[in-house]
Amino acid sequence: MPRMTGGEDEHSYTRNSQVQARSIDLFMKALLEDEISKLAVLKGQSIIKVADLGCSTGDNTLRYAQLIWESIHKHHGGGGGVEVHYFFSDLPTNDFNTLFQQVQGWESKMGTMSSSTKLYPAAAPGSFYKRLFPCGSVHIVLSTWSLQILSQVPEAVMDKTSTSYNKHRAHIPRGSPEAVVKAYGEQAKKNLHEFILCRAHEVVSGGLVVLLLVGREDERHPDNQWGKDLEVGTPFGSIFENTWKALVLEGTISEELWNSFNFQIYARSLEEVKVAVEATNLFHIKELQQHEQSFLDYEEEKKVLADPEAFAQFYISFVGGVMHSNIANHIGYENIDKFFQRLAQTAREAIEQKLITKLAMTMNLVVLIRT
Numbered sequence: 001m002p003r004m005t006g007g008e009d010e011h012s013y014t015r016n017s018q019v020q021a022r023s024i025d026l027f028m029k030a031l032l033e034d035e036i037s038k039l040a041v042l043k044g045q046s047i048i049k050v051a052d053l054g055c056s057t058g059d060n061t062l063r064y065a066q067l068i069w070e071s072i073h074k075h076h077g078g079g080g081g082v083e084v085h086y087f088f089s090d091l092p093t094n095d096f097n098t099l100f101q102q103v104q105g106w107e108s109k110m111g112t113m114s115s116s117t118k119l120y121p122a123a124a125p126g127s128f129y130k131r132l133f134p135c136g137s138v139h140i141v142l143s144t145w146s147l148q149i150l151s152q153v154p155e156a157v158m159d160k161t162s163t164s165y166n167k168h169r170a171h172i173p174r175g176s177p178e179a180v181v182k183a184y185g186e187q188a189k190k191n192l193h194e195f196i197l198c199r200a201h202e203v204v205s206g207g208l209v210v211l212l213l214v215g216r217e218d219e220r221h222p223d224n225q226w227g228k229d230l231e232v233g234t235p236f237g238s239i240f241e242n243t244w245k246a247l248v249l250e251g252t253i254s255e256e257l258w259n260s261f262n263f264q265i266y267a268r269s270l271e272e273v274k275v276a277v278e279a280t281n282l283f284h285i286k287e288l289q290q291h292e293q294s295f296l297d298y299e300e301e302k303k304v305l306a307d308p309e310a311f312a313q314f315y316i317s318f319v320g321g322v323m324h325s326n327i328a329n330h331i332g333y334e335n336i337d338k339f340f341q342r343l344a345q346t347a348r349e350a351i352e353q354k355l356i357t358k359l360a361m362t363m364n365l366v367v368l369i370r371t
């Protein structure tokens with residue numbers, strides 16, 4: 001099971017999620033406030049139920065909660081008395097202990113708003129590909145940077161006897177065998193269908209679902225998951241692949257371990273999302289947008305791409321936040337420092353060879369209303 005790195009230390013998601021945080025200021029803040037202000041189903045409600053699916057831990061989680069809470073207070077709080085039941089939802093392996101300690105500190109800083117529009121934080125552990133809430137009980141669902149993570153690596157991809165066996169690769173870089181790419185696409189399709197059906201049961205009629213997920217610009221070629229630059233520089237690109245190869249060649253990691261590590265991740269095109277939603281006929285699509293989201297401010301990006309060491313530090317922080325514990329569990333904690341040292345070296349080399357010219361990811365932003 002994938003999980004972000006818990007706790008609050010140097011590898012934690014809490015301290016290494018600035019790329020994901022940028023989405024909040026770039027487009028999520030304005031969009032969420034606007035959608036909530038117009039959400040007719042909230043009028044006259046005394047209890048409003050909100051769920052953040054794939055919430056993880058840290059500032060992003062709390063900033064989304066604050067944003068939604070403030071928007072409800074401002075546009076639907078009226079004379080007070082509205083209560084917000086806010087569900088932080090993630091896999092049971094998420095570090096909920098750290099999260100709820102963070103929630104406690106944050107809530108006490110929220111001042112007067114917390115006395116007129118009371119927020120009740122709760123945990124809803126479980127996979128968002130399954131049912132999490134009772135029928136027709138949730139008014140607002142949010143999920144950011146999470147739905148690109150599949151429920152599992154497609155089985156055939158790990159099966160040595162299958163034509164879809166993904167030997168010597170952890171994902172589907174351009175030119176991967178068609179059968180492997182297809183297996184990933186089918187898993188992604190099945191998962192999105194499951195997600196939409198579950199939410200259709202749980203969300204009240206007129207309720208809001210806002211999804212921000214890693215997407216793919218290239219509609220026609222699913223093996224072109226990230227585009228030219230990120231094919232090298234995403235946490236799933238060739239820097240990562242070459243690191244495994246080097247560690248196998250020097251004997252630190254067995255070939256078997258290399259072959260048995262695959263990412264359960266898939267960047268969908270906007271069309272794939274649209275088709276999945278329309279197939280159920282249970283949601284009205286209000287917005288379907290694609291954004292190219294830069295990882296850093298323009299000046300910072302220029303600096304990082306001109307300085308191999310700065311890029312290496314940025315890159316291992318990004319990878320560490322989302323995968324340190326997954327990789328460590330797979331190759332053993334005794335090998336994890338070596339892995340990250342080699343990752344940093346490979347990242348430096350990629351900049352020296354000028355293989356990356358920009359750092360931006362395609363994001364799909366989807367706004368749905370339950371019919």
Ligand SMILES: C[S@@+](CC[C@H](N)C(=O)[O-])C[C@H]1O[C@@H](n2cnc3c(N)ncnc32)[C@H](O)[C@@H]1O
Nearest residue numbers: 020054055056060090091127128144145146149
């Ligand atoms: C990159 S983090 C995103 C965190 C946060 N929403 C943000 O925008 O920074 C992805 C989160 O999705 C969670 N996740 C992955 N698969 C999941 C699933 N099937 N059900 C629920 N959560 C899942 C992970 O555990 C992780 O916390």
